[in-house]
Amino acid sequence: MKVRRARGKPARERGADVPRPSNTDERRGQIVDGLLDVMAREGYARATIAAIGKAAGLTPGLLHYHFGNKQEILVALVERLAAVLDARVEARLAAAGETPRRRLHAFIDASVALGEDADPRAVSAWAVVGAEAIREPQVRALYTQAVGTMLSRLRALVSACLREERRTTRNAGRIAAAVLTAIEGAYRVSAAAPGVLPEGFAAPTLKRMVDGLLQAEEES
Amino acid sequence: MKVRRARGKPARERGADVPRPSNTDERRGQIVDGLLDVMAREGYARATIAAIGKAAGLTPGLLHYHFGNKQEILVALVERLAAVLDARVEARLAAAGETPRRRLHAFIDASVALGEDADPRAVSAWAVVGAEAIREPQVRALYTQAVGTMLSRLRALVSACLREERRTTRNAGRIAAAVLTAIEGAYRVSAAAPGVLPEGFAAPTLKRMVDGLLQAEEES
Amino acid sequence: MKVRRARGKPARERGADVPRPSNTDERRGQIVDGLLDVMAREGYARATIAAIGKAAGLTPGLLHYHFGNKQEILVALVERLAAVLDARVEARLAAAGETPRRRLHAFIDASVALGEDADPRAVSAWAVVGAEAIREPQVRALYTQAVGTMLSRLRALVSACLREERRTTRNAGRIAAAVLTAIEGAYRVSAAAPGVLPEGFAAPTLKRMVDGLLQAEEES
Amino acid sequence: MKVRRARGKPARERGADVPRPSNTDERRGQIVDGLLDVMAREGYARATIAAIGKAAGLTPGLLHYHFGNKQEILVALVERLAAVLDARVEARLAAAGETPRRRLHAFIDASVALGEDADPRAVSAWAVVGAEAIREPQVRALYTQAVGTMLSRLRALVSACLREERRTTRNAGRIAAAVLTAIEGAYRVSAAAPGVLPEGFAAPTLKRMVDGLLQAEEES
DNA sequence: CATGAATGAGAATTCATTCAT
DNA sequence: CATGAATGAATTCTCATTCAT
Structure with a gap:
């Protein structure tokens, strides 16, 4: 199962290299916006992960990185x-x-x-x-x-x-x-x-x- | 594709063959009622053919005999x-x-x-x-x-x-x-x-x- | 399983009432012609019993009365x-x-x-x-x-x-x-x-x- | 619907992320070969998605990932x-x-x-x-x-x-x-x-x- | 973080065949 | 003989979710 990170907590200092700054909040916002977009046009049933991702400009896998499942979105x-x-x-x-x-x-x-x-x-x-x-x-x-x-x-x-x-x-x-x-x-x-x-x-x-x-x- | 029969068409009286009278209207009514039942409880997306059939007491195949597809229901x-x-x-x-x-x-x-x-x-x-x-x-x-x-x-x-x-x-x-x-x-x-x-x-x-x-x- | 009647043998004298003259050969001819029709247009896979029946002007049930199964046609x-x-x-x-x-x-x-x-x-x-x-x-x-x-x-x-x-x-x-x-x-x-x-x-x-x-x- | 990716498109070199290189072409080849195999033996009608997948050593879902539908294969x-x-x-x-x-x-x-x-x-x-x-x-x-x-x-x-x-x-x-x-x-x-x-x-x-x-x- | 291939559990739909009437 | 409702197995296709890279 995916881990849900508290929103806003930047996931920094995680390796030895220069940590990539967390963009979780931005991504979550994009994703929610993607759902809004698709849902307004096509309803929830047609709001597939792929469709949301496309509307948000993100890949399916990434949606599940930021959200545990579809309903959370x-x-x-x-x-x-x-x-x-x-x-x-x-x-x-x-x-x-x-x-x-x-x-x-x-x-x-x-x-x-x-x-x-x-x-x-x-x-x-x-x-x-x-x-x-x-x-x-x-x-x-x-x-x-x-x-x-x-x-x-x-x-x-x-x-x-x-x-x-x-x-x-x-x-x-x-x-x-x-x-x-x-x-x-x-x-x-x-x-x-x-x-x-x-x-x-x-x-x-x-x-x-x-x-x-x-x-x-x-x-x- | 299933043909939709005119509702109410009485069984024809040709020769000695008197086949079973059509129950299409009754069946269609049952099916629509099944959808009403499921949809009220679970929404349209969860109203699968199987669920509607179960609610109506009919087999899935029969739903497609009386209706061309789910949307017609x-x-x-x-x-x-x-x-x-x-x-x-x-x-x-x-x-x-x-x-x-x-x-x-x-x-x-x-x-x-x-x-x-x-x-x-x-x-x-x-x-x-x-x-x-x-x-x-x-x-x-x-x-x-x-x-x-x-x-x-x-x-x-x-x-x-x-x-x-x-x-x-x-x-x-x-x-x-x-x-x-x-x-x-x-x-x-x-x-x-x-x-x-x-x-x-x-x-x-x-x-x-x-x-x-x-x-x-x-x-x- | 359906019984296959020898072609040409009229199925007369079967009840007490006036026997209906067998039309098996004619029917079989119609059915084969229906298959020819559909198959020439749409191939064998789309030649469903219903489609053959429609082309022959007969009902699905009747096809199986005259032929044991689709392949026989x-x-x-x-x-x-x-x-x-x-x-x-x-x-x-x-x-x-x-x-x-x-x-x-x-x-x-x-x-x-x-x-x-x-x-x-x-x-x-x-x-x-x-x-x-x-x-x-x-x-x-x-x-x-x-x-x-x-x-x-x-x-x-x-x-x-x-x-x-x-x-x-x-x-x-x-x-x-x-x-x-x-x-x-x-x-x-x-x-x-x-x-x-x-x-x-x-x-x-x-x-x-x-x-x-x-x-x-x-x-x- | 599945998107058909341009064949041969090399994995892009953006940042540190180097995801798995695409194997789409190889997979499509395998699938087409599976169809060839089944079709030669059993005809197109019996070339079910499951059968093609089996012949290709792939799961049915994957066929639809690489091809939009059976006819495309x-x-x-x-x-x-x-x-x-x-x-x-x-x-x-x-x-x-x-x-x-x-x-x-x-x-x-x-x-x-x-x-x-x-x-x-x-x-x-x-x-x-x-x-x-x-x-x-x-x-x-x-x-x-x-x-x-x-x-x-x-x-x-x-x-x-x-x-x-x-x-x-x-x-x-x-x-x-x-x-x-x-x-x-x-x-x-x-x-x-x-x-x-x-x-x-x-x-x-x-x-x-x-x-x-x-x-x-x-x-x- | 990010990608997209892969999986597998459904879901709709089709259709040969059976059978009560 | 004839009808057409009924069944159930098979089939295509979808999609959330996982995961190797």
């Missing part, structure tokens, strides 16, 4: 997709100031922008990840965690809005869930049935939608 | 899922009477109920279909068509509501898209991250959501 | 091809009178005409038979016998010519073999590389060739 | 058979000097010697190739090309002889075709009906045959 990709989304949300929230409604809208913008200013491959790949999650416990765990994190955040943002407007927060969870499913559904439909959704419908409509849902809650 | 399944959903929507719309708002709500109920009173396997399978659609043109075509049909219907229902309330129908398409993505997202999240969504959130929240969106349109 | 076809050739040779020899040279020329005409006035499928099929003969002892036996018969006949004709011209018959076997190989080669090349051979070259050139060979034998 | 074999024959003809022509008649005889010797001093498997294999050519366009193309090349060469040689003897070259094409078919027929009959042809008849008889044909042409 998928896991790394899911982690990366989640991290990227997370970072974008974080950034936009930071820029949105303190007004609850503004922050909620910023969250929606950040999420849906995944398909606009960001890597469109990520949208397709995320759709595939959802299908892989059905059968692969480890992927499911990561997907569930990513979705759960989003949901918690949304709930907090929704609650803040409701509180500010002195409305009951009783349904905050459901409202958050509605937003979340609309976002996930938008990813999925735009990946699997491109052209069906109206151009640029997502962000404005979702924001109006959540505004309507907030307003429908009774004042306390 | 998938196509038949997608067609069936779409038809079932369509039938349910049709039935509920018929029962909903003529009030536009009622009909729109009935549509949402019918769609989301896919995961409640109906086959929960269909939800998972539909999530997998979305991923297969990314790479398989024929599946994509069917998925796109199914989604497109839903969208048209929703748009008509939304427009009717808006007209009744004397509001502009300018954004009918976007509102319909929001509902559609929320429905598709609900399927997906509940299949790929079960337990994350609040129990029974979907139908009531989606109805409230669409009501809010309708109300936000300006009167004409 | 091939054997019947080889026998038929040989018989047809034989009959044509016989007919032309009968029409050629008694002059040895004339008879020899008639033989060549009859053989090569296989590809001209006769079924062109037979030429292709015969080429395929040669390949099957390499591995199938039973086919090889039939092919060898057919070729052996031709060779003996040719040798006799050649000897008669030589004797008439008072030449040594020492090389009659070799001359006959040369004619035979040229005939067989013409079949093969025209089947496997159509268009390469000059149109209608065969009969006149072969006759001139054998005349040259005869003349080269020394007088005794 | 066949194509490589046909190319090799044609090249070998071509090389032998070339060599004998070179050794035959300038006399036209001598060169023509050398050609016949070279061709027919395929079955004498050379690999007898090649004769059988060539017979099988002819049958495969009937259905496989790529094989047919190669076979047609090989036969066409032989025919052109023969025609040139025949014409040279006729010119030297001041005879008309009008029938050069037909004479060449006669020689060609006799050669091809000799291959075929000796492969498919071994023992029927007189021992060692081919070369001398064919030479006498062509001499007779040449002499029959009228002087100009």
Whole structure:
């Protein structure tokens, strides 16, 4: 079995000769990117080691030097997709100031922008990840965690809005869930049935939608 | 290559020879059901001919007698899922009477109920279909068509509501898209991250959501 | 295992009801013709039972009612091809009178005409038979016998010519073999590389060739 | 799909890494030889990947590493058979000097010697190739090309002889075709009906045959 | 680190043959 | 006789993974 090196730990000072500086992190990044590339185009099943390697410009053997097996690459990709989304949300929230409604809208913008200013491959790949999650416990765990994190955040943002407007927060969870499913559904439909959704419908409509849902809650 | 017989062709009555009546339709149904079963549990890639056959109680060779290849089974399944959903929507719309708002709500109920009173396997399978659609043109075509049909219907229902309330129908398409993505997202999240969504959130929240969106349109 | 009925023996008086007249011979003929058809176009390997059946307008099950297995059909076809050739040779020899040279020329005409006035499928099929003969002892036996018969006949004709011209018959076997190989080669090349051979070259050139060979034998 | 590497590409000299030198050419040669072996004995249909691998002492998976599919192996074999024959003809022509008649005889010797001093498997294999050519366009193309090349060469040689003897070259094409078919027929009959042809008849008889044909042409 | 040949366990598909009706 | 569903063995091809160099 292959040894898994801790990421970032340079494997230096290993022989008597001049040690080659470790490029593990770079290589792992390349490989994950290769998977993203292939998976977005062809799905996970066709993402063979050879195909990933070709997309990454690396040889099959090398993939197994840096990853123990194929699934580890998928896991790394899911982690990366989640991290990227997370970072974008974080950034936009930071820029949105303190007004609850503004922050909620910023969250929606950040999420849906995944398909606009960001890597469109990520949208397709995320759709595939959802299908892989059905059968692969480890992927499911990561997907569930990513979705759960989003949901918690949304709930907090929704609650803040409701509180500010002195409305009951009783349904905050459901409202958050509605937003979340609309976002996930938008990813999925735009990946699997491109052209069906109206151009640029997502962000404005979702924001109006959540505004309507907030307003429908009774004042306390 | 296997020939696909016209479904339902009755055994011909020629002379004294009355061979066994064709059971092709029944068998094809069994096989499609086997795929539904396996796919909901394990995804399409793991839905091997052997696995489908086992789930259907049939031998591998027989699957290829009734279907030319594996993809044809998938196509038949997608067609069936779409038809079932369509039938349910049709039935509920018929029962909903003529009030536009009622009909729109009935549509949402019918769609989301896919995961409640109906086959929960269909939800998972539909999530997998979305991923297969990314790479398989024929599946994509069917998925796109199914989604497109839903969208048209929703748009008509939304427009009717808006007209009744004397509001502009300018954004009918976007509102319909929001509902559609929320429905598709609900399927997906509940299949790929079960337990994350609040129990029974979907139908009531989606109805409230669409009501809010309708109300936000300006009167004409 | 299937029972093989003697050909031509009608299977009558078999039940209490009005016996269906046997159509075995007709059916067997159809089937052999189906094989000829498919084999000429696609080779023996692609001549599946289903394909033969389709070409013959019969169902797979029926083929195995009339033939014990696939190879028996091939054997019947080889026998038929040989018989047809034989009959044509016989007919032309009968029409050629008694002059040895004339008879020899008639033989060549009859053989090569296989590809001209006769079924062109037979030429292709015969080429395929040669390949099957390499591995199938039973086919090889039939092919060898057919070729052996031709060779003996040719040798006799050649000897008669030589004797008439008072030449040594020492090389009659070799001359006959040369004619035979040229005939067989013409079949093969025209089947496997159509268009390469000059149109209608065969009969006149072969006759001139054998005349040259005869003349080269020394007088005794 | 397997990629076909340029044959003969030397291992690159980059940095300290000197991986194992490619043995692709050697392996491909082994595999083609395995096919030759099996095909000569059992025909193409029985030349399964497993059988070829066994004959070559390689595992089935490896065959598909070096060849994209089974047919590519066949194509490589046909190319090799044609090249070998071509090389032998070339060599004998070179050794035959300038006399036209001598060169023509050398050609016949070279061709027919395929079955004498050379690999007898090649004769059988060539017979099988002819049958495969009937259905496989790529094989047919190669076979047609090989036969066409032989025919052109023969025609040139025949014409040279006729010119030297001041005879008309009008029938050069037909004479060449006669020689060609006799050669091809000799291959075929000796492969498919071994023992029927007189021992060692081919070369001398064919030479006498062509001499007779040449002499029959009228002087100009 | 890197290469790519090698392996072997599947997976889809084909097809002769059987057999209930 | 006839049908065509059913079986199961065989076959091609794929691919993750290993490993010598």
